[in-house]
Amino acid sequence: MTSPFDLTGRRALVTGSSRGIGLAIARTLLSSGAHVVIHGRAAAVVAATASALAEEFGAEAVSTAVFDVTDETSVVAGVAAIEAAGAIDILVNNAGVQHREPMLEVSLADWDRVIRTDLTSAFLVGRTVARAMVVRGAGAIVNICSVQTDLARPTIGAYTAAKGGLRNLTKAMTAEWAPHGVRVNGVAPGYIRTELTQALLDDPTFNAWVLGRTPAGRWGEPEDIGGAVVWLASDASRFVTGQVVFVDGGMTAVV
Template structure:
């Protein structure tokens, strides 16, 4: 049955940055489809965990600051130890720094590249070793519109997210024959904390909405379906794809 194709019962999904925004939406969507969840998070906030547990699945929190690459390297082994396996990895957590390129600091550059790219690479590699060995797994990276466009005042973020798109394709080329699917979701303009400044700017917010064919900002719930699709058997022949969830922005 088609419903079984999207069923994630018995699967273990590791999600970074699941305490709010898109990451929380994805974690809840995967849990609603039956997956047990491991949340990689910097804070001690248990609100997402409580929501997931209320759905009748397991949920563990692993403290992991993506700025601390030693903690990043331990995250997947800890998840395997806690849950017995990892079937799905969602690399969602990220940071943003805005500044004109002529003033962009080296520290901001290093911070953004380490969190948004190097940590993603380490988690992919750690999970990939486990998944390739068992010939099964799903990796979902979170890219961005600036994986395709340059953006303004976000040179490090654009560089990192462009690289995430290429990393997704590179890993798919290597691992698709090993039963591991590596794909990415490309969020458009989403009403999350990262975009508070844009949302609160009446002129810029109006311009953005006018540019989106769907006529609205996205919300975290818009990512439940795409994430379940890419995490489930329904996407078994989808490899190296960057799936835009943008209200039609890129098609404009």
């Protein structure tokens, strides 16, 4: 029997997949048989990432897309270019940014940049891709949330607001698109070791806080997120929609 986790024959777009968690998600989807569109804003970085993945998984398994997820015109054109080569069966809204500054000091421009990148982009890309999914009557969207979907820490107010909004955007998408066969779920990573969080990991005080706050006693690795995404993108979760799965080593389960 074919495994319900098998994604052979399906095409997946992972935004922000040239590095970090997005790249790990792309690799796991490739390992599960999907064709993956590597996305980013820096064409050279996207091309280099795709080339490395093509050497491992085959040139036919990887393609690229370069567009700004915060600009509607760019999103529409970028998605159309991808769909010209084949339908997008799976969308992973992963692109995001972080900004650390007390809310009493953060500028409106920085607030808007975080909200636009971490929340509005999921709406823009999600809606654009979902239009064709609704017509076909099938599709899976996975929004990458965060433990800040449920929790808050000082100095990351915009990020917390965006990720909390992304949870309810996931529910709103489900309410409108589930009747048309489109499933929408979220994956909420805990503290994951990436190049973007390396400075936090190198801070002895912050590192000790993460290790003490996480029942599993460690930082997550980017690869820890991929399995949950594959599950939510595959037929193994065919009756799961509107949910956010926390992959956080137990952080949100304890006080």
